[in-house]
Amino acid sequence: MKTISSEQRILQTASGALPYTFERKNIRNINLRIRPDGCVYVSAPEKAEIAAIERFLAAKTDYIRNAREKFAEQKAPSYEMQYVSGENVTLLGRNLRIQIVKDKQEFVGQDGIYVYIHVRRPDYYSRKKNLLNAWLNEQCTAVFTEIMQQAERRFAGYGVSMPKLRIRNMVSRWGSCQKDKGTIALNRRLIEAPKNCIEYVVIHEFCHLVHPNHSKQFYALLQVMLPDWRESKDLLEKSVCL
Numbered sequence: 001m002k003t004i005s006s007e008q009r010i011l012q013t014a015s016g017a018l019p020y021t022f023e024r025k026n027i028r029n030i031n032l033r034i035r036p037d038g039c040v041y042v043s044a045p046e047k048a049e050i051a052a053i054e055r056f057l058a059a060k061t062d063y064i065r066n067a068r069e070k071f072a073e074q075k076a077p078s079y080e081m082q083y084v085s086g087e088n089v090t091l092l093g094r095n096l097r098i099q100i101v102k103d104k105q106e107f108v109g110q111d112g113i114y115v116y117i118h119v120r121r122p123d124y125y126s127r128k129k130n131l132l133n134a135w136l137n138e139q140c141t142a143v144f145t146e147i148m149q150q151a152e153r154r155f156a157g158y159g160v161s162m163p164k165l166r167i168r169n170m171v172s173r174w175g176s177c178q179k180d181k182g183t184i185a186l187n188r189r190l191i192e193a194p195k196n197c198i199e200y201v202v203i204h205e206f207c208h209l210v211h212p213n214h215s216k217q218f219y220a221l222l223q224v225m226l227p228d229w230r231e232s233k234d235l236l237e238k239s240v241c242l
Contacts, residue, residue, distance in 0.1 A: 014214030093194035
């Protein structure tokens with residue numbers, strides 16, 4: 001019986017290094033498998049060339065990223081805020097202190113220092129949580145839409161029309177786009193970042209509506225649209241940890 005040996009390899013992609021485990025088998029097609037821990041396994045016919053295998057793998061980078069994100073969402077530890085006075089909420093790069101206010105009228109507001117959660121019953125955990133989350137969703141919609149409208153004007157010469165906005169909980173990326181459906185999805189946690197960081201993610205995704213990959217043309221367009229994109233990207237990674 002023939003022993004199948006595995007080999008550890010690294011593929012350099014536009015988005016960084018992609019380690020993977022490679023095996024040759026008595027099969028006809030190249031196969032890809034993502035383990036729940038995020039490890040990438042590739043099996044290929046015995047006579048398949050490495051160049052062909054890595055072209056196959058490079059074409060699957062979006063699939064790999066999506067699979068890893070789904071696995072991460074399944075195992076991500078959940079931290080539940082208590083929604084009490086003194087806790088912090090981060091909004092556009094600023095830490096705001098929560099203040100619970102007993103009030104007949106229920107709403108949320110902020111003054112640049114505090115986020116005030118007005119609620120009839122201050123001990124009603126789920127109500128406070130729902131009020132704050134609804135308010136944060138409103139902030140996301142307003143801020144993200146404003147930045148996308150600005151981006152639409154800048155991309156008018158490239159035939160890009162205003163995409164539909166989707167706000168999602170993501171654990172491993174800031175945004176994504178589907179050119180064929182005309183949609184851009186943005187990570188809900190972007191609202192925690194400074195505004196120029198949100199602009200970077202939006203411009204990045206708009207560039208994908210022109211160039212749906214990370215080609216030289218993509219980065220050339222990104223550089224034209226946002227010359228300081230590297231600084232904004234670095235600030236984003238330092239400001240909000242996924």
